[in-house]
Amino acid sequence: MARVYNWQIGREMSYWYPERRSKKQFAAVFDTNKCIACQTCTLACKTTWTSGKGQEYMLWNNVETKPYGFYPLGWDVNLLEKLGAQNWDGQRYAGQTIFEAAQAGERVLGWRPDDIDYANPNVGEDDCVNAVDRGAYFSGVHNSWFFYLARICNHCTYPACLSSCPRASIYKRPEDGIVLIDQGRCRGYQECVKACPYKKTFYNAMTGTSEKCIACYPKIELGMQPQCFVNCIGKIRFAGWISKPENARADNPIDFLVHVKKVALPLFPQFGLEPNVYYIPPLNVPREFLVQMFGPNVDGALETYRNAPRDKDLSGLLTLFGSTELIVAKWKRVEEQIMGYDDSGREIIRVPLREPTHVRQAFDAARGVARTNIS
Amino acid sequence: MKVRDFVLPAAVFFAATLAGCAKKEPPASDSEVKAVFEKTLPSTVEDKIWQRAPLHTAKLLLQDMVEPRLMQASTSFVRVQSVTDGRNIAFRLSWNDATVDDVPGPGRFGDACAVQLPASTTADVPAPQMGEEGRPVEITYWSAIFQAVVNGRKDDISAIYPRVKVDHYPFEAPSLKPGSAAQQEMAKRYAPARSLGNPMAGPRKVPVQDLLAEGPGTIRQAEKSLSSGSGKYSQGGWSVLLVRPLPGGIQAGGRTQAAFAIWEGSHQEAGSRKMRTVWIPLSLGSAK
Numbered sequence: 001m002a003r004v005y006n007w008q009i010g011r012e013m014s015y016w017y018p019e020r021r022s023k024k025q026f027a028a029v030f031d032t033n034k035c036i037a038c039q040t041c042t043l044a045c046k047t048t049w050t051s052g053k054g055q056e057y058m059l060w061n062n063v064e065t066k067p068y069g070f071y072p073l074g075w076d077v078n079l080l081e082k083l084g085a086q087n088w089d090g091q092r093y094a095g096q097t098i099f100e101a102a103q104a105g106e107r108v109l110g111w112r113p114d115d116i117d118y119a120n121p122n123v124g125e126d127d128c129v130n131a132v133d134r135g136a137y138f139s140g141v142h143n144s145w146f147f148y149l150a151r152i153c154n155h156c157t158y159p160a161c162l163s164s165c166p167r168a169s170i171y172k173r174p175e176d177g178i179v180l181i182d183q184g185r186c187r188g189y190q191e192c193v194k195a196c197p198y199k200k201t202f203y204n205a206m207t208g209t210s211e212k213c214i215a216c217y218p219k220i221e222l223g224m225q226p227q228c229f230v231n232c233i234g235k236i237r238f239a240g241w242i243s244k245p246e247n248a249r250a251d252n253p254i255d256f257l258v259h260v261k262k263v264a265l266p267l268f269p270q271f272g273l274e275p276n277v278y279y280i281p282p283l284n285v286p287r288e289f290l291v292q293m294f295g296p297n298v299d300g301a302l303e304t305y306r307n308a309p310r311d312k313d314l315s316g317l318l319t320l321f322g323s324t325e326l327i328v329a330k331w332k333r334v335e336e337q338i339m340g341y342d343d344s345g346r347e348i349i350r351v352p353l354r355e356p357t358h359v360r361q362a363f364d365a366a367r368g369v370a371r372t373n374i375s
Numbered sequence: 376m377k378v379r380d381f382v383l384p385a386a387v388f389f390a391a392t393l394a395g396c397a398k399k400e401p402p403a404s405d406s407e408v409k410a411v412f413e414k415t416l417p418s419t420v421e422d423k424i425w426q427r428a429p430l431h432t433a434k435l436l437l438q439d440m441v442e443p444r445l446m447q448a449s450t451s452f453v454r455v456q457s458v459t460d461g462r463n464i465a466f467r468l469s470w471n472d473a474t475v476d477d478v479p480g481p482g483r484f485g486d487a488c489a490v491q492l493p494a495s496t497t498a499d500v501p502a503p504q505m506g507e508e509g510r511p512v513e514i515t516y517w518s519a520i521f522q523a524v525v526n527g528r529k530d531d532i533s534a535i536y537p538r539v540k541v542d543h544y545p546f547e548a549p550s551l552k553p554g555s556a557a558q559q560e561m562a563k564r565y566a567p568a569r570s571l572g573n574p575m576a577g578p579r580k581v582p583v584q585d586l587l588a589e590g591p592g593t594i595r596q597a598e599k600s601l602s603s604g605s606g607k608y609s610q611g612g613w614s615v616l617l618v619r620p621l622p623g624g625i626q627a628g629g630r631t632q633a634a635f636a637i638w639e640g641s642h643q644e645a646g647s648r649k650m651r652t653v654w655i656p657l658s659l660g661s662a663k
C-alpha cells in the first residue's frame with residue numbers, strides 16, 4: 001500500500017497505488033434541492049448505454065429517495081455499519097477509510113450485493129421520515145423529511161473499483177480522470193462490485209464482465225456534458241473539471257462551487273475515494289444525517305446556499321446549470337449577465353441573472369377572454 | 376530411464392488387474408501424476424481408460440499469497456488422472472462439491488477448475504503462482520457456466536431468470552431481420568465485451584479456455600484455442616475432462632510439472648480466490 005493525500009479528509013491515507021492525478025479531472029455538481037425524482041436522467045442513461053442483454057438490471061444512473069431508498073438495497077448503510085465509528089476532528093477525518101479498514105486478504109473493505117438486492121430500484125420512493133398526521137398541512141416548518149439523491153459513478157480520484165481488480169482491468173484515463181473497465185480484459189471476478197462503496201460497477205451475466213458508468217466519454221471528448229446532465233428536467237447537474245484545492249480558480253465553475261464557495265460537498269468523503277460528484281446538500285434535513293453523508297462542512301454549505309439570492313455570483317453560476325449541452329470550462333458574471341466559455345475561451349452561453357418577468361392581464365379585453373397564467 | 380520404464384508397465388499392469396474387479400478403482404499414484412500412454416485419448420469422463428489410469432490425489436491449498444486472497448478453505452482435494460497419446464494430453468479432474476453452481480449473475484459464481492503447465496520444459500519450473508515474467512505458464516480453464524451454455528442453456532437472461540420480462544432490445548426491433556448481418560452486427564455492439572473479442576463473452580463452442588500467464592493478474596488468451604473438454608456433475612461432485620496439446624519441448628516419455636486449481640462457486644470463488652496445488656511432477660508414458 002502507498003501513502004497518498006486525500007484533501008477531502010484532510011490527511012494522507014493508504015491506497016493500493018501511489019498518487020497519480022490525471023491532467024484534468026472530470027467532476028460534477030448536483031443540487032439536491034432541485035431534483036424532482038422524475039428519473040429522466042436514469043432513462044437517458046439506460047437508453048443510451050444499457051439496453052443490451054445482461055444489462056437489464058443495471059442503472060449506471062439512479063435516483064433514490066433518502067433515507068429509505070437504496071439501489072442496490074442497503075448500499076450505503078451496509079458499509080457504514082462495517083466501517084465503524086467515523087468521527088471527524090475538524091477538517092481531518094479521524095476514522096478509517098475503506099482502504100485502511102480492509103480485512104486480511106482484502107485490498108478494500110467491501111461487501112457484495114446479491115442479485116435480489118438490485119430488484120427494487122424504487123424501494124422507499126417518496127417515503128418520508130416521521131408520520132404525517134391526518135389533516136396536516138405545511139406551515140413553514142418541515143416536521144417530516146426526505147430528499148432525492150441522484151447518483152452516478154463518482155470517477156473517484158482513488159477508485160476502490162480500480163484498486164480492487166487483481167487483473168488491473170480498470171483504469172483511470174490520464175487525460176480526464178474518467179474511470180473505465182477494459183471490456184477486453186475483464187474476467188468478471190466481481191471484485192470491483194464488492195469494492196465500490198457506491199455500488200456503481202455492475203456484473204453483466206451475458207458477457208461475463210463487469211460494466212460501469214463511462215461518463216459518456218465520447219461526448220466529453222467532444223466538449224459535451226453526459227446524457228444524464230443534459231436531459232435533467234430539474235437542471236440540477238453541472239459537469240466540468242475540478243482542480244486540487246491549492247490550484248482552485250474562481251473562474252472555473254466547479255472550483256468556484258466546491259473550493260471557493262464550498263457549497264457543494266462530496267458523498268461519503270470518509271470512505272476515502274475522493275469522489276468527484278459534489279452535492280449541494282438538501283435544506284430541511286436533520287444535520288446529523290447530512291454530516292454523516294456529506295462530511296463536516298454541511299453547515300457552511302447550507303448557509304452559503306441559503307444566502308444565494310443575495311449572492312449574485314453564486315446565484316448567477318447556478319443559472320448556468322442545464323443551460324447548455326456544452327461543458328463550461330470558465331465563467332464570468334458582468335453585472336446581470338452570466339457568460340460561459342469552453343476550453344478554448346469561446347463564449348458558448350450567456351444567460352441573464354434573472355429572467356425578465358412579463359405580467360399579463362388576466363382578462364384579454366381585445367379578445368374578450370380570461371386567460372390562465374402559466375409560467 | 377530404467378525406473379520409468381519399469382514404473383509405467385507396472386502401473387498399467389496394476390490398473391489392468393483392477394479393471395477386472397467389481398470396484399474398478401484405478402491404481403493410486405502418490406508422488407506424481409502419471410499420464411499413461413494410449414493410442415486414443417478418452418473423449419468423456421466415463422471412458423473405460425479412466426479405470427486404469429493411475430489416480431493422484433492432490434491436496435488443495437488456499438491461495439493466500441496475493442490479494443485478494445481466499446481466507447477460508449473450501450475444497451480439500453482434487454483427484455487427478457492423465458492420459459497422453461504423444462501429441463495431446465488428457466486430464467480427468469474430480470472433486471467433491473455439494474452444490475452445482477453454473478449460473479452467472481451479480482453475486483453468483485460458477486464452479487471451475489484449471490490445469491497449469493510450464494509453457495516450456497526446463498530443469499526448473501517457473502513460480503507455481505501462475506508463472507513469472509518471461510517464464511509463462513499455459514492454463515486450461517474449465518467453467519461450469521461455460522459447460523451449461525455448451526450443453527444448450529440459452530445465453531439469455533430468461534434462461535437465468537425464467538419469469539423475467541424485457542420490454543425491448545433495440546437489436547431485436549421488428550425492422551431488423553432476425554439473424555441478418557445487420558441485426559447480428561447491432562446485437563454485438565450492445566455486448567461490449569463480445570465486440571472486443573473477450574473470451575468471457577460468448578458465443579461458445581467449448582467449455583474451456585486456453586490461457587497464458589506470467590505471474591498473478593496477467594492471464595491472457597492464448598493465440599490459439601486448441602483445448603477441449605467436458606464436465607459432468609454426479610454423486611456429489613464434478614468430474615471434468617480437459618484435453619490439450621502437450622506443451623512445447625515435451626514428448627511421450629518425458630517429465631514436467633503440473634498444478635491444479637478449483638473454484639467453488641457457492642463460496643464466491645473467482646480469479647485469485649481459489650484452492651490450488653503446488654507444482655506436482657507429471658510423468659508421461661510412451662508407446663512400448
Ligand code: SF4
Nearest residue numbers: 153154156160161196
Ligand atoms: S464510484 Fe465506484 S465505480 Fe465509480 S470510480 Fe468510484 S469506486 Fe469506481
Ligand code: SF4
Nearest residue numbers: 035038039041232234
Ligand atoms: S432528471 Fe434531474 S430532476 Fe429528474 S430525477 Fe434526474 S437528477 Fe432529478
